[in-house]
Amino acid sequence: MIGVFTGFLLRAIVVLIGAALATFALLWHAPGDPALAIAEARYGQNVSKEVLDFIRSEAGFDDGFWTAFWAWLSPLMLGDFGQSSVNGREVWPDVVTAMSYTFPLALVSLALGLAVSVPLALIATRKPGSWLDRGAVALASVGVAIPAFWLGLLLILLFAVQLGWLPAMGAETSAHSILPAMTLGFGVAASLTRIIRSGILEARGQPFLPAFTRRGVARRDIARDHVAPHAVVPVVTVLGLELAFLLEGLVVVEVIFARPGLGSFLVNAIFARDFPKVQAVVILAAVIFVVVNLAIDLIYRSLDPRVSGRDA
């Protein structure tokens, strides 16, 4: 197990360095003169050549790709995300503020999604093929096809514009989080319902289950001790995809509901061509994503004895 773990960790490090390189290369090759963009953001139009040269040497654009990459990466590894190229402020404190809006929303949405999908899947699989089951499947299929931004807009239209029950824009009170959490939670619930349902149905098809029934083991005990552990495995394997889905939804939802979280932070930074901020968010997303996927892999291995000893 320890060998597997170090293997995974090494791989995660290689992947993260690759991710940093890819991010930096993209911004390095961005069209337009980045120095000009910075200068215009700071001092307005009509910037002199001296100012441009100063910004170039300050940001290390003169020294070539690898020098600039290392100049960015080495402080980054110590947790220094640098300063905004537009207003010169430290990036990290702003990122922390943005995260304080994003993470609670993500957790609430995930909890909401689980609270809906698990009971729904359990009820649906009680009688596969019944109208309840078909209804759950239909709802889930439509749910995964609805883009988060459209659902968000529809909820705003109904609850904020037509009924006037809930606030739509901003994040001042916890009431402001209800519509965003509903938007994200619905998407999570829809995809999880599908997965949990098929997980349970597949687990029920295991050939050793009739043996337990015939030996007189109670249905509840079979469900708890033999169906549930099998049904959990496929759910765990897709949790990574679910996380990606959630992060992607967060970006869109924060923009729609004008929440000052990481997603809005990223989109605003792209529009302002504030590259240090863009890099910070992208790297942070990659780190979260890789670490969580690593954790999921390890959980999967500890849950499924058939793969636990094997190397990836």
Place this chain on the structure above:
Amino acid sequence: MRSLYVLVTVCLLLAIFGPMLASHDPTAINIPNRLRPPGGEWLLGTDALGRDIFSRLLHGARWSLGLAFVVSLLGLIIGTTVGLIAAQGGRVADWIAMRTTDTFLAFPELIAAVVIAGILGANTGSLIFALTVTGWMRYARIARGIGLSVGNRGYVVQARLAGLSPLAIARWHYLPSLLPSLTVVWTGMLARAILGISTLGFLGFGVQPPMPEWGTMLLDARVHMRSAPLQMIWPGLCVVISVLAINLAGDALRDALAEQDAKT
């Protein structure tokens, strides 16, 4: 099942021939008739610039569905190539190809696409690039997995010993066993591409106005949410119906293949 084929065919036909059914020029501005309610000359009404919404939706199918088709096909080609190189090329090639795949998988796809399209500048070329670069990895993993298992079968080993080139082995021995699984993955990626294109369009990083892509149309409609709420319904409904149809077709295909597998 039959109704599903009908739905998918209708989507395809609309994307190809839809623009011919349009009653108006989708970009023709007609200010005196702006924000008209549905009915009469304008089947679904007009938008804030007086453009016919029905015609824009029909033309939008070509953007939203057509671009998704291109993007998912490019991803299929790149991913399959990478996967087969990993499966056939020996340990070093395998390691490089798979760590590259992992690196691209280190970002949530859509967020990476937003960043790439946003940084490269909002136009259709960078949209295609952004979604292709972030959309080939699943094909690569599937292609490698199946490739490795096929590579050990007797007939492939024999073909290799007989001196058949790796390209010919890939074409005649790997591809036939890959195609069913890849098609299933492809339907999923096609649906994702439609969602991605409309999301990027909505965020302002995708197809640019005045082109009538569905997500871009929603971005326009959002401003007039209070005065013309219906405008926001149609483009979103188009996205949902096409994604749903493709997803269901993919599910049906997967089930049919599983049944076939079970028989043999």
